[in-house]
Amino acid sequence: MEERGSPDGDPARNLEQGPEGPETPIQVVLRVRPMSAAELRRGEQSVLHCSGTRTLQVSPPGGGPDVAFRFGAVLDGARTQEDVFRACGVRRLGDLALRGFSCTVFTFGQTGSGKTYTLTGPPPQGEGVPVPPSLAGIMQRTFAWLFDRVQHLGAPVTLHASYLEIYNEQVRDLLSLGAPRPLPVRWNKTRGFYVEQLRVVEFGSLGALMELLQMGLSRRRSSAHTMNQASSRSHALLTLYISHQTMPPVDPREPPAGGKLCFVDLAGSEKVTATGSRGELMLEANSINRSLLALGHCISLLLDPQRKQSHIPFRDSKLTKLLADSLGGRGVTLMVACVSPSAQCLPETLSTLRYASRAQRITTRPQAPKSPVAKPPQHLETELLQLQEENHRLRSQLGQMDPKASGLIGARVAWAQRNLYGMLQEFMLENERLRKEKRQLQSSRDLAQDEQRILAQQVHELERRLLSACYLHQPGPGPAPPCPCVMVPPPPCHALPPLCPCPCCHLCPLCRAPLAHWACPRRELHLPQVFGSKAPADMPLPARPPPWVPPCSPGSAKCSRERSHSDWIQTQVLAEMLTKEEVVPSAPPLPMGPLNTSPVLRGGAAVPNLARRLEALRDQIGSSLRRGRSQPHPSEGT
Numbered sequence: 001m002e003e004r005g006s007p008d009g010d011p012a013r014n015l016e017q018g019p020e021g022p023e024t025p026i027q028v029v030l031r032v033r034p035m036s037a038a039e040l041r042r043g044e045q046s047v048l049h050c051s052g053t054r055t056l057q058v059s060p061p062g063g064g065p066d067v068a069f070r071f072g073a074v075l076d077g078a079r080t081q082e083d084v085f086r087a088c089g090v091r092r093l094g095d096l097a098l099r100g101f102s103c104t105v106f107t108f109g110q111t112g113s114g115k116t117y118t119l120t121g122p123p124p125q126g127e128g129v130p131v132p133p134s135l136a137g138i139m140q141r142t143f144a145w146l147f148d149r150v151q152h153l154g155a156p157v158t159l160h161a162s163y164l165e166i167y168n169e170q171v172r173d174l175l176s177l178g179a180p181r182p183l184p185v186r187w188n189k190t191r192g193f194y195v196e197q198l199r200v201v202e203f204g205s206l207g208a209l210m211e212l213l214q215m216g217l218s219r220r221r222s223s224a225h226t227m228n229q230a231s232s233r234s235h236a237l238l239t240l241y242i243s244h245q246t247m248p249p250v251d252p253r254e255p256p257a258g259g260k261l262c263f264v265d266l267a268g269s270e271k272v273t274a275t276g277s278r279g280e281l282m283l284e285a286n287s288i289n290r291s292l293l294a295l296g297h298c299i300s301l302l303l304d305p306q307r308k309q310s311h312i313p314f315r316d317s318k319l320t321k322l323l324a325d326s327l328g329g330r331g332v333t334l335m336v337a338c339v340s341p342s343a344q345c346l347p348e349t350l351s352t353l354r355y356a357s358r359a360q361r362i363t364t365r366p367q368a369p370k371s372p373v374a375k376p377p378q379h380l381e382t383e384l385l386q387l388q389e390e391n392h393r394l395r396s397q398l399g400q401m402d403p404k405a406s407g408l409i410g411a412r413v414a415w416a417q418r419n420l421y422g423m424l425q426e427f428m429l430e431n432e433r434l435r436k437e438k439r440q441l442q443s444s445r446d447l448a449q450d451e452q453r454i455l456a457q458q459v460h461e462l463e464r465r466l467l468s469a470c471y472l473h474q475p476g477p478g479p480a481p482p483c484p485c486v487m488v489p490p491p492p493c494h495a496l497p498p499l500c501p502c503p504c505c506h507l508c509p510l511c512r513a514p515l516a517h518w519a520c521p522r523r524e525l526h527l528p529q530v531f532g533s534k535a536p537a538d539m540p541l542p543a544r545p546p547p548w549v550p551p552c553s554p555g556s557a558k559c560s561r562e563r564s565h566s567d568w569i570q571t572q573v574l575a576e577m578l579t580k581e582e583v584v585p586s587a588p589p590l591p592m593g594p595l596n597t598s599p600v601l602r603g604g605a606a607v608p609n610l611a612r613r614l615e616a617l618r619d620q621i622g623s624s625l626r627r628g629r630s631q632p633h634p635s636e637g638t
């Protein structure tokens with residue numbers, strides 16, 4: 001019984017029509033590995049028989065009906081690696097990749113069925129020991145063929161390679177310079193799914209490529225279990241990028257545009273009970289099985305006749321993402337299904353055969369990327385030269401422009417870019433400095449105003465006391481009543497005694513002289529009685545009133561007459577009389593502070609005048625007191 005027929009489709013032949021070729025089925029080749037030594041020792045018989053070159057007969061043990069499967073090619077255990085390479089038609093795929101198509105070869109099947117052997121030969125026998133040429137797999141043979149082909153092409157071809165594995169659903173770079181680390185899988189419109197930051201290595205010789213392969217194989221995860229002593233625990237993808245462009249890609253991290261040839265060595269599905277996997281091995285097995293299940297699911301949906309409308313869940317696993325283009329996209333795909341002839345593996349073998357049969361009914365629509373690959377290389381070279389010439393010409397034209405003008409504009413733009421931010425910063429600093437200065441000035445002004453107020457009060461009080469004393473000691477018709485305000489003890493600080501209501505405190509509002517004295521029309525007559533010609537001869541006679549005298553209002557009628565010098569002498573002499581009465585100045589002490597914070601320096605407008613007046617008053621009183629001690633009291637003489 002033949003379960004499924006296979007379409008006779010040769011992808012290379014079909015694609016001769018052009019890049020926008022017809023729908024092309026996935027090519028499937030079946031490889032049956034020979035019985036292993038252990039299986040032979042157990043006396044097992046093969047349940048698989050080849051019938052011709054394309055049909056496989058399955059004879060279930062126990063006498064059930066045979067089942068036949070038809071593939072593009074069926075290769076039994078007697079076939080060599082070279083036979084497999086030739087039968088698979090990999091060289092045609094290589095040709096398509098050289099023409100710019102994206103081609104994939106992947107092996108599929110149960111663990112221990114010979115997938116890795118088919119692609120890369122037997123596991124390495126030691127570190128750095130190469131695979132014997134006769135046992136080299138499809139990959140090494142394709143590499144050798146490709147280099148031979150490129151040499152005979154006569155056109156420049158650039159070759160790059162990347163090698164990654166999907167281990168426990170993590171993509172790891174097998175060619176990374178450091179230890180492999182997980183890389184993200186991304187998607188964009190032009191590239192489809194791709195691995196970000198994957199190292200793509202350019203190589204120029206077969207030896208270099210073989211070294212890259214060896215490096216990846218040695219770093220790939222593999223473990224031993226009961227069914228395979230060197231079981232791959234990850235899916236491995238080696239990709240060759242074939243480009244006819246001589247110019248490097250715009251983004252150096254991207255592989256150059258051109259054809260691709262990708263080799264995928266899938267990890268095998270396994271029954272954990274059969275392999276005896278435990279711990280980490282079991283986790284790996286679960287991860288492998290899950291991704292293979294996702295792959296099988298995608299293959300099933302791709303076979304759906306309504307699949308154009310249906311959604312294919314390629315995003316379900318990293319593996320299906322990276323195989324999306326090969327399975328349902330624009331690539332050309334070859335699947336090598338590997339099976340074991342052992343009766344013990346029959347359920348898995350039948351499953352693989354069913355999947356492989358279905359896979360070969362999947363069609364893709366191969367399409368070469370729109371790159372200059374299709375153009376003849378000579379044309380590219382000419383175009384490149386033309387562009388270089390144009391670039392050179394434009395540069396020289398730019399250089400011939402007025403260098404002064406262009407230099408000035410450039411300098412201005414640079415200055416603006418450089419200085420706008422700097423200017424802003426400077427303005428902010430300046431602003432802050434000015435604010436600080438303003439705050440300092442305001443506090444100085446407040447302080448000066450306080451001092452001015454205190455000094456004015458002191459001056460006023462001293463004047464008042466001095467003039468009151470003068471008035472009290474003036475000889476009159478009756479004894480002068482003592483003024484209580486002069487007897488008030490000094491206040492503690494900044495508090496002045498209230499003015500007494502006596503007439504002596506009633507000062508002229510214009511010149512602030514006591515009204516009782518200065519307003520007296522006969523005051524001129526009184527003065528000689530007080531001083532007469534007995535004024536001391538050594539007393540200085542200033543031409544102007546002393547500075548402590550409050551200024552007169554210029555428009556004042558009362559002060560239109562300048563006070564005579566004798567008026568000030570009288571005040572001085574009367575002040576001396578205070579010494580006997582032990583009058584204590586009631587003015588508060590001057591505000592203490594550093595020299596540079598004196599009112600004069602701090603800049604109140606009226607403060608210097610007041611300070612001078614206060615100082616003059618003090619001098620006046622002091623000198624009067626001194627003289628009073630050395631001379632007889634004037635009242636004694638009268």
Ligand code: ADP
Nearest residue numbers: 033034110111112113114115116117122228268
């Ligand atoms: P898989 O990759 O499918 O798990 P392997 O390729 O590792 O299986 O093969 C398992 C074992 O079988 C290896 O020891 C390998 O050498 C051996 N083997 C597989 N295929 C063949 C073959 N065609 N001829 C000789 N030995 C083979």
Ligand code: MG
Nearest residue numbers: 115116231232
């Ligand atoms: Mg393997």
